Amino acid sequence: MDRGLRALVFLNENGLTTLAALARHLGAPRATTYRIINTLAAAGYCTRIPHSRFYQATAACRRLSQGVNEAEILTSVGIAVVEALGEEVKWPVTLTAPQGSHMLVRFTTDRTTPLALSRFNPGFEADMLRTTTGLLYLALERPEVSRRLIAEILSGPSRDRFDLGEGALDARLEACRRDGYLILAPSARSEASVGVPIVLKERPIGGLVMRYVRSALPRAVVVETYLPRLRAAAAEILRLYQLAAERAGEP
Numbered sequence: 001m002d003r004g005l006r007a008l009v010f011l012n013e014n015g016l017t018t019l020a021a022l023a024r025h026l027g028a029p030r031a032t033t034y035r036i037i038n039t040l041a042a043a044g045y046c047t048r049i050p051h052s053r054f055y056q057a058t059a060a061c062r063r064l065s066q067g068v069n070e071a072e073i074l075t076s077v078g079i080a081v082v083e084a085l086g087e088e089v090k091w092p093v094t095l096t097a098p099q100g101s102h103m104l105v106r107f108t109t110d111r112t113t114p115l116a117l118s119r120f121n122p123g124f125e126a127d128m129l130r131t132t133t134g135l136l137y138l139a140l141e142r143p144e145v146s147r148r149l150i151a152e153i154l155s156g157p158s159r160d161r162f163d164l165g166e167g168a169l170d171a172r173l174e175a176c177r178r179d180g181y182l183i184l185a186p187s188a189r190s191e192a193s194v195g196v197p198i199v200l201k202e203r204p205i206g207g208l209v210m211r212y213v214r215s216a217l218p219r220a221v222v223v224e225t226y227l228p229r230l231r232a233a234a235a236e237i238l239r240l241y242q243l244a245a246e247r248a249g250e251p
Contacts (some may be wrong), residue, residue, distance in 0.1 A: 007036050011046050016123050018053050021207040051111040052122040061245045071097040074206050075106040077240035085233045092116040096133045101152045103134040117191045123166055129153050132182045132195030133207025139176035140204040141196055162251040185214050194222050196230045198238055208234050
């Protein structure tokens with residue numbers, strides 16, 4: 001029981017966690033740790049992210065503590081929706097959530113579709129200024145938070161990668177606010193992406209993005225055919241999130 005409680009605390013505090021990291025924390029053999037985490041999963045307190053080596057706490061932990069944050073709830077309710085959308089559109093679909101000045105991949109169908117030119121795993125981080133959902137997050141977040149995050153990114157070691165030009169960033173963020181979505185199609189890459197935000201009470205808590213081959217899908221087809229599906233999936237994730245938060249006693 002002591003190890004089980006310590007495992008639950010570790011999952012709460014660390015978000016996405018591997019079996020190896022948990023075993024090191026507990027000082028227990030991997031076989032023992034595997035039995036512990038399976039027991040927690042059977043009781044509904046943790047889950048494994050499909051097609052990855054990561055585990056996370058679930059919304060059920062809200063009944064025990066405040067350890068599970070909104071990203072964990074978002075992932076728990078979003079996995080099935082993202083999997084269904086990936087089956088429908090065939091292109092890789094990813095659920096992301098903010099973490100500091102990065103967007104963190106919470107779940108992705110990259111491993112289950114042959115159409116992904118590049119493959120990412122849950123736990124992958126990208127600077128907000130380099131991703132569709134990151135730029136949408138910066139556009140919709142409170143101005144003081146957005147300015148602080150942008151300043152942090154541009155003062156960091158990766159600042160040279162952002163060739164934005166005078167006023168280009170402000171124009172892109174304004175377009176995100178106006179359109180409610182963003183398409184990034186760098187001319188130097190064959191893969192493009194279209195993203196939509198997941199917004200709770202006028203505050204962005206995550207996003208959905210679909211990557212595709214630029215030469216295979218004209219922009220008009222992306223907007224007319226795939227964007228509505230992304231928006232519908234984001235709305236369904238938000239609905240499930242609100243239900244889960246309500247059951248857990250969240251305001």
